[in-house]
Amino acid sequence: MAQKASVDRDICIGCSVCSETCPSVFKVGEDSNRGNDFKSFTNDSVDQQPIADKVQEAIDSCPVQCISWQEKDDEQKEE
Numbered sequence: 001m002a003q004k005a006s007v008d009r010d011i012c013i014g015c016s017v018c019s020e021t022c023p024s025v026f027k028v029g030e031d032s033n034r035g036n037d038f039k040s041f042t043n044d045s046v047d048q049q050p051i052a053d054k055v056q057e058a059i060d061s062c063p064v065q066c067i068s069w070q071e072k073d074d075e076q077k078e079e
């Protein structure tokens, strides 16, 4: 079963370490739900499996450990 990284934005401090480590998946920007504080967002259109090592590096580098792998059980639909 595929996995994808997910950010707990209640904990994220917007330091940009993840977006510098793995910019294709992580972007840091203002979160209107959290007072426009800078938070990390994941780009869900990117297939994270081929770059799982880089995603893991970002997870390991997060200073507040707010990124984790989540099960992604939707089937891939290829045309």
Ligand code: SF4
Binding pocket: 007, 011, 012, 013, 014, 015, 016, 017, 018, 019, 026, 028, 039, 040, 061, 062, 063, 064, 065, 066, 067
């Ligand atoms: S490394 Fe962690 S705390 Fe820093 S922006 Fe990314 S998710 Fe947020």
